[in-house]
Amino acid sequence: MDLLPLLRPQTVAVVGASDDPSKLGFHVIKSLTFWPYKGRIHPVNPKRASVMGIPAHKDLREVESQIDLAIIVVPNKAVEGVIAACLERHVRSIVLITAGFKESEGKEGALLQERLKGLVADRIPVVGPNTFGMVSYHQRLNASFTPEFSLASPGGAAIISQSGGISHLMGFLAMEQDIGLSYVVGLGNRLTVDFQHMLYHLAADEFTKVAGLYVEGIEEPKMLLKAIKDVSSKIPVVVMKAGKGELADKASLSHTGSLAGNQQNYRFGVLQSGGLVVDDVHSFLDLLKAYETLTPPKGNRVAILSGQAGPGIVALDSCVELGLHVKPFGWKTLSEIEEILPPMAIRSNPVDLGPLWYDEFALLKVVKKVLKDPEIDAVLFLMMFASANLNSIPVLLEGLLDERPQKPIFTCIMAPGQIWKKEIREGEEKGIFCNFPTPERAAKACAGMLLLERRRHRQTKNGRTSWT
Amino acid sequence: MDLLPLLRPQTVAVVGASDDPSKLGFHVIKSLTFWPYKGRIHPVNPKRASVMGIPAHKDLREVESQIDLAIIVVPNKAVEGVIAACLERHVRSIVLITAGFKESEGKEGALLQERLKGLVADRIPVVGPNTFGMVSYHQRLNASFTPEFSLASPGGAAIISQSGGISHLMGFLAMEQDIGLSYVVGLGNRLTVDFQHMLYHLAADEFTKVAGLYVEGIEEPKMLLKAIKDVSSKIPVVVMKAGKGELADKASLSHTGSLAGNQQNYRFGVLQSGGLVVDDVHSFLDLLKAYETLTPPKGNRVAILSGQAGPGIVALDSCVELGLHVKPFGWKTLSEIEEILPPMAIRSNPVDLGPLWYDEFALLKVVKKVLKDPEIDAVLFLMMFASANLNSIPVLLEGLLDERPQKPIFTCIMAPGQIWKKEIREGEEKGIFCNFPTPERAAKACAGMLLLERRRHRQTKNGRTSWT
Numbered sequence: 001m002d003l004l005p006l007l008r009p010q011t012v013a014v015v016g017a018s019d020d021p022s023k024l025g026f027h028v029i030k031s032l033t034f035w036p037y038k039g040r041i042h043p044v045n046p047k048r049a050s051v052m053g054i055p056a057h058k059d060l061r062e063v064e065s066q067i068d069l070a071i072i073v074v075p076n077k078a079v080e081g082v083i084a085a086c087l088e089r090h091v092r093s094i095v096l097i098t099a100g101f102k103e104s105e106g107k108e109g110a111l112l113q114e115r116l117k118g119l120v121a122d123r124i125p126v127v128g129p130n131t132f133g134m135v136s137y138h139q140r141l142n143a144s145f146t147p148e149f150s151l152a153s154p155g156g157a158a159i160i161s162q163s164g165g166i167s168h169l170m171g172f173l174a175m176e177q178d179i180g181l182s183y184v185v186g187l188g189n190r191l192t193v194d195f196q197h198m199l200y201h202l203a204a205d206e207f208t209k210v211a212g213l214y215v216e217g218i219e220e221p222k223m224l225l226k227a228i229k230d231v232s233s234k235i236p237v238v239v240m241k242a243g244k245g246e247l248a249d250k251a252s253l254s255h256t257g258s259l260a261g262n263q264q265n266y267r268f269g270v271l272q273s274g275g276l277v278v279d280d281v282h283s284f285l286d287l288l289k290a291y292e293t294l295t296p297p298k299g300n301r302v303a304i305l306s307g308q309a310g311p312g313i314v315a316l317d318s319c320v321e322l323g324l325h326v327k328p329f330g331w332k333t334l335s336e337i338e339e340i341l342p343p344m345a346i347r348s349n350p351v352d353l354g355p356l357w358y359d360e361f362a363l364l365k366v367v368k369k370v371l372k373d374p375e376i377d378a379v380l381f382l383m384m385f386a387s388a389n390l391n392s393i394p395v396l397l398e399g400l401l402d403e404r405p406q407k408p409i410f411t412c413i414m415a416p417g418q419i420w421k422k423e424i425r426e427g428e429e430k431g432i433f434c435n436f437p438t439p440e441r442a443a444k445a446c447a448g449m450l451l452l453e454r455r456r457h458r459q460t461k462n463g464r465t466s467w468t
Numbered sequence: 469m470d471l472l473p474l475l476r477p478q479t480v481a482v483v484g485a486s487d488d489p490s491k492l493g494f495h496v497i498k499s500l501t502f503w504p505y506k507g508r509i510h511p512v513n514p515k516r517a518s519v520m521g522i523p524a525h526k527d528l529r530e531v532e533s534q535i536d537l538a539i540i541v542v543p544n545k546a547v548e549g550v551i552a553a554c555l556e557r558h559v560r561s562i563v564l565i566t567a568g569f570k571e572s573e574g575k576e577g578a579l580l581q582e583r584l585k586g587l588v589a590d591r592i593p594v595v596g597p598n599t600f601g602m603v604s605y606h607q608r609l610n611a612s613f614t615p616e617f618s619l620a621s622p623g624g625a626a627i628i629s630q631s632g633g634i635s636h637l638m639g640f641l642a643m644e645q646d647i648g649l650s651y652v653v654g655l656g657n658r659l660t661v662d663f664q665h666m667l668y669h670l671a672a673d674e675f676t677k678v679a680g681l682y683v684e685g686i687e688e689p690k691m692l693l694k695a696i697k698d699v700s701s702k703i704p705v706v707v708m709k710a711g712k713g714e715l716a717d718k719a720s721l722s723h724t725g726s727l728a729g730n731q732q733n734y735r736f737g738v739l740q741s742g743g744l745v746v747d748d749v750h751s752f753l754d755l756l757k758a759y760e761t762l763t764p765p766k767g768n769r770v771a772i773l774s775g776q777a778g779p780g781i782v783a784l785d786s787c788v789e790l791g792l793h794v795k796p797f798g799w800k801t802l803s804e805i806e807e808i809l810p811p812m813a814i815r816s817n818p819v820d821l822g823p824l825w826y827d828e829f830a831l832l833k834v835v836k837k838v839l840k841d842p843e844i845d846a847v848l849f850l851m852m853f854a855s856a857n858l859n860s861i862p863v864l865l866e867g868l869l870d871e872r873p874q875k876p877i878f879t880c881i882m883a884p885g886q887i888w889k890k891e892i893r894e895g896e897e898k899g900i901f902c903n904f905p906t907p908e909r910a911a912k913a914c915a916g917m918l919l920l921e922r923r924r925h926r927q928t929k930n931g932r933t934s935w936t
Contacts, residue, residue: 021856385636
């Protein structure tokens with residue numbers, strides 16, 4: 001299925017466009033015009049000559065140019081007619097926002113969806129029904145009913161979600177954490193476009209560095225697992241699976257031929273295919289952020305460099321728990337650090353930089369020495385702001401920009417208000433380090449990358465896995 | 469040990485006060501004057517007549533008035549002399565910021581601390597040495613070297629920490645999450661003031677609603693456990709214990725008569741005493757925030773009300789995992805909700821409010837009905853902003869302010885930028901709900917409160933536990 005017309009359309013029609021803020025069709029037009037979208041927009045509304053200042057058409061059939069994408073936001077009973085018009089007009093892709101299909105109580109919605117399925121077959125990619133829409137960040141296309149998705153920054157993380165609510169949660173958290181996004185797609189009821197179609201597209205996409213899938217329950221898990229297996233050498237795949245309980249298990253059993261909802265089976269299946277299942281929203285987004293920013297570590301030997309002792313101990317606890325190897329430095333690194341650090345410091349790893357927490361140039365030297373240690377694969381760097389160390393992060397950033405480190409640096413750099421925000425942003429944008437709000441989350445992102453890389457590597461080496 | 473002179477001093481002397489920004493004595497004066505502190509400040513500096521515009525004394529002995537608190541920030545070798553002067557002048561309490569004692573390599577620091585211990589005995593409360601200081605929020609007293617601690621809001625959560633770095637991390641995270649603080653105290657090497665002394669004070673303190681302890685390794689865990697047992701009926705005690713690994717265990721074994729560093733023993737001991745050990749920084753702060761804002765639930769029957777289905781499912785997963793009971797509503801609540809909700813909604817619990825996610829008054833009605841259900845102890849309310857539901861949270865807040873709910877509401881309300889920030893803040897300040905950034909963390913805070921309440925309750929009922 002060719003998803004280019006969907007994700008990079010030149011012409012977009014909105015069927016159900018509206019000037020009335022109480023209608024979703026209003027918010028869709030607002031979203032499309034939030035960014036200066038370069039393609040053409042054709043509102044369709046039988047009652048109005050223009051919508052929000054854009055000339056409108058009474059019917060989709062009146063739009064003269066080729067339509068790459070039709071966004072449909074009419075009541076559910078009118079959807080069948082609009083889709084028929086789309087097919088007639090050779091519309092190339094559809095985002096069907098309207099709800100009231102398979103997800104609703106009673107049989108009517110499910111029957112309606114069955115009929116749509118029959119009508120569409122595989123003739124055209126349809127995202128939805130029952131979706132908030134989707135956002136294609138590098139095209140500056142916000143094809144959703146939430147203009148505020150456009151406030152997030154373009155980047156390399158794609159979020160493909162079965163749930164619109166989770167898409168919103170993750171989109172807004174991504175803004176807070178400065179995670180750059182390539183796409184946010186709400187698959188909804190997946191009339192034709194499913195996770196696997198998106199994965200194949202993302203693996204070939206020049207903007208996407210990592211794919212994150214939020215999965216609730218799907219009919220054909222084998223298709224998803226096959227897709228993960230096929231793409232995992234090209235692109236890391238992170239999965240969050242919701243619906244873990246017994247109730248979810250029972251619901252899943254009714255789908256014959258499908259993988260049970262059992263979380264352990266799922267986790268194992270995805271891992272065997274070269275992906276990784278994470279447990280919660282933070283772990284999901286943190287791993288996306290890490291891949292969006294850093295090159296993965298080549299091994300599990302981690303150095304902990306901490307401006308203050310406490311956060312170093314918390315990080316050490318996490319590393320040990322997560323199977324990261326925090327081993328004492330070799331004699332060379334140790335003697336080099338001894339020269340820089342005053343007698344009071346703990347130099348063994350974790351390094352307590354304490355006594356030089358406001359000697360920023362010595363601090364930079366220690367970080368550089370440790371990055372050069374051939375027995376270290378990744379660095380955890382922790383620094384809490386304390387007024388007297390205001391210069392530590394600016395100097396660190398400048399020093400590391402000079403001599404771009406080849407190893408990933410996971411940081412927990414924390415300061416009040418806007419202090420260090422600019423430096424943290426710049427460090428992340430230039431791929432120097434990736435920042436997390438707690439030492440535990442920095443360590444977990446490192447461990448997650450390692451686990452996923454091992455599976456991806458094995459996947460590539462063996463060609464296939466035991467899961468088929 | 470009377471901690472009132474320490475935590476509510478009228479007169480503060482700073483020994484080692486400085487005008488030079490490269491000295492910690494500068495940052496201490498800056499911290500003390502960041503807020504308009506109502507007491508008197510006496511800088512002590514032999515070389516200057518004034519420090520930052522405040523008249524200075526050459527020697528502590530020259531200060532004529534009674535000194536409630538002396539903050540000492542001179543080099544470690546000069547500390548003994550300053551403490552002798554403090555004792556001579558009948559100074560009533562000390563914050564000893566200077567490092568280079570027991571925590572440093574070599575024997576010299578440990579010997580220095582031993583001598584201080586001999587000098588001071590139990591004649592005066594000393595916080596430190598090797599501390600960033602402490603902040604007493606309701607007194608507007610920032611007795612630390614970090615003026616930016618004053619940016620946090622006064623409130624009911626006390627953070628007592630062995631680590632200055634962790635104090636900074638938690639202080640800044642508390643600001644981000646709008647957690648109101650009563651005290652942040654860095655105990656450092658605990659020359660005389662230890663966790664137990666702080667606990668007894670906090671239990672009697674009118675400002676403190678919850679005590680959070682960050683513990684690395686202590687010599688007399690039995691004293692701490694006894695204190696938790698003594699105060700837990702008055703004040704909830706949350707503990708984060710770092711140093712979990714084998715190395716920590718080994719280090720602990722050398723302290724005869726003390727509890728091993730083993731995390732499980734610790735966790736059990738604290739729980740038996742009526743407190744709770746949490747695993748990570750987020751869980752620690754979230755539980756402090758919950759206690760600072762809400763009355764604990766009386767039982768484990770939780771209703772999940774979700775504006776969008778996905779976050780409700782994620783919350784359900786967490787609740788099941790955490791032992792919260794998400795049971796179907798009784799006929800009365802169900803029939804009342806049926807009347808309000810349109811046919812498409814899932815009404816069973818979790819309730820998918822989806823179809824009314826932009827009908828804010830219907831939404832408020834559902835929340836009120838569920839709060840009245842006698843078989844519900846707590847509500848998880850989840851709502852993602854989506855442009856068309858802009859009014860949902862303002863209307864919810866106003867409606868709940870009218871008729872203050874008697875049950876705790878744990879929320880995950882998420883919006884971009886400043887949207888809903890004012891309403892969330894107001895809801896928390898008035899104790900209507902408590903907000904968390906993910907559904908998992910909202911559920912975990914609820915479960916944490918329940919577990920801690922059960923232990924506190926059992927503690928009160930039995931008078932004593934099996935742990936002695």
